[in-house]
Amino acid sequence: MTHALVTGGAGFIGSHVAAGLLERGHTVTVLDVLDPYYDLRIKEQNLERCREIGGDRFRFVEGSVTDEELVRSLLSSHDVEIVYHQAAQAGVRTSVENPKKPHRINTTGLLTLLMAADEFGVRRFVNASSSSVYGEVEYLPYDEDHQTVPQSPYGVTKLAGEHYCRLWDEIYDLPTVSLRYFTVYGPRMRPNMAITNFTSRCVNGDPPVIYGDGKQTRDFTYIDDVVDANLTLLDTDDCDGEVVNVGSTRTITIEELATHVIDETGADVGLEYADPKEADARHTHADVSKACDLIDYEPSTGIREGVSQFVDWYRDNRDWYEPMVLESQTVRSSA
Structure with missing residues (x-):
C-alpha cells in the first residue's frame, strides 16, 4: 500500500481525495493550516470522516505548506x-480584492513542496490546478493547448504552479x-459556492440570486469524478510531465442551473438577478479527450444528477451545514 501526503486535506477536494485513498487501504497524512477562509466546522467534519475510514492509517498535521x-x-x-497537492488560497473574487493573498500559498507553498519532494525521492507529485488559467475564450471546449490568459490573480498563481511543476519534471x-x-x-463543498447558495435559498423559500444575466455557462464537475482522476494516478506514469483537464464535458447556464435547483427542491420561487462579479469567467467547457486517452477518464455524473444528489445530501445534513451557508450569504451580501 502507498503512503500519500494530501496537502489541504481538510478542505473540500482534498478531504475527498484523502477519503478515497483510505477507502482503498492506503496510508494518508493530511497537512492543512485550517485557514478560516470558510467555517472550520466543515473542515473538522472532513477530518472526522477520514479518521472514521482510516483509523491508524490516517494522520493529521496542522501546518502550512510554506513551512x-x-x-x-x-x-x-x-x-x-x-x-497530492490540493492546498490553495482559493477564490477568484477574493484574489481580485487582495491580489497578494493567493501568492504565498499557491506559489511559494508549491515551490516548498516541490523542492522537498525532489530531495526526498517522492515518486509522483500531483498538482491541483484550475480552469481559471484559461481566461479569455479563443474557442470552446478548452483543450490543454488553448491559450492561457488568466483574468484573476488566482488564475495567474495556478498557471505559475503548472509551469513550476513542468520544470521540476523536466529539470529535476x-x-x-x-x-x-x-x-x-458535491457534498461538503465550500458554503459560498453557487450550488450551495441556490440550494439553501430554495429550501428556505427564497429565490436564488444570479450574478449577471444568467447566460454564462459552466462545466460543473462532480467530486467523485475528480477523486477517480486523482486515484488513477497512483498506478500510471502516462501523465508524467503533463497538464490534464478534469471536467464533465457538458455545460449548463447559470440560469438553467438555478431553475434546476428550484425544481429539485420543489420551491415556489422565481429568479433574482444582481450585478455581475468582477473577473468571473463568461464560459467554461472542458475538452477531456486527453484525460480519456491517458488515464481512461470518463466522467460519470452529469450536472442534473449531481445537483439531485447534492440536494439530498443537503437535506440530510441541513442542521449542521446550513448555518454556515447562511453566514456566507450574509458576508457576500454585505461585501
Missing part, C-alpha cells in the same frame, strides 16, 4: 511516496502532473 522545516520533516521521515526528474479542475461540486 519549509515542517514539509521537509514530513517527507523525510514518513516514507511518503506520492504528494520529479514526475509531476497538473490536473485542471473545472468547477468541482
Whole structure:
C-alpha cells in the first residue's frame, strides 16, 4: 500500500481525495493550516470522516505548506511516496480584492513542496490546478493547448504552479502532473459556492440570486469524478510531465442551473438577478479527450444528477451545514 501526503486535506477536494485513498487501504497524512477562509466546522467534519475510514492509517498535521522545516520533516521521515497537492488560497473574487493573498500559498507553498519532494525521492507529485488559467475564450471546449490568459490573480498563481511543476519534471526528474479542475461540486463543498447558495435559498423559500444575466455557462464537475482522476494516478506514469483537464464535458447556464435547483427542491420561487462579479469567467467547457486517452477518464455524473444528489445530501445534513451557508450569504451580501 502507498503512503500519500494530501496537502489541504481538510478542505473540500482534498478531504475527498484523502477519503478515497483510505477507502482503498492506503496510508494518508493530511497537512492543512485550517485557514478560516470558510467555517472550520466543515473542515473538522472532513477530518472526522477520514479518521472514521482510516483509523491508524490516517494522520493529521496542522501546518502550512510554506513551512519549509515542517514539509521537509514530513517527507523525510514518513516514507511518503506520492504528494497530492490540493492546498490553495482559493477564490477568484477574493484574489481580485487582495491580489497578494493567493501568492504565498499557491506559489511559494508549491515551490516548498516541490523542492522537498525532489530531495526526498517522492515518486509522483500531483498538482491541483484550475480552469481559471484559461481566461479569455479563443474557442470552446478548452483543450490543454488553448491559450492561457488568466483574468484573476488566482488564475495567474495556478498557471505559475503548472509551469513550476513542468520544470521540476523536466529539470529535476520529479514526475509531476497538473490536473485542471473545472468547477468541482458535491457534498461538503465550500458554503459560498453557487450550488450551495441556490440550494439553501430554495429550501428556505427564497429565490436564488444570479450574478449577471444568467447566460454564462459552466462545466460543473462532480467530486467523485475528480477523486477517480486523482486515484488513477497512483498506478500510471502516462501523465508524467503533463497538464490534464478534469471536467464533465457538458455545460449548463447559470440560469438553467438555478431553475434546476428550484425544481429539485420543489420551491415556489422565481429568479433574482444582481450585478455581475468582477473577473468571473463568461464560459467554461472542458475538452477531456486527453484525460480519456491517458488515464481512461470518463466522467460519470452529469450536472442534473449531481445537483439531485447534492440536494439530498443537503437535506440530510441541513442542521449542521446550513448555518454556515447562511453566514456566507450574509458576508457576500454585505461585501
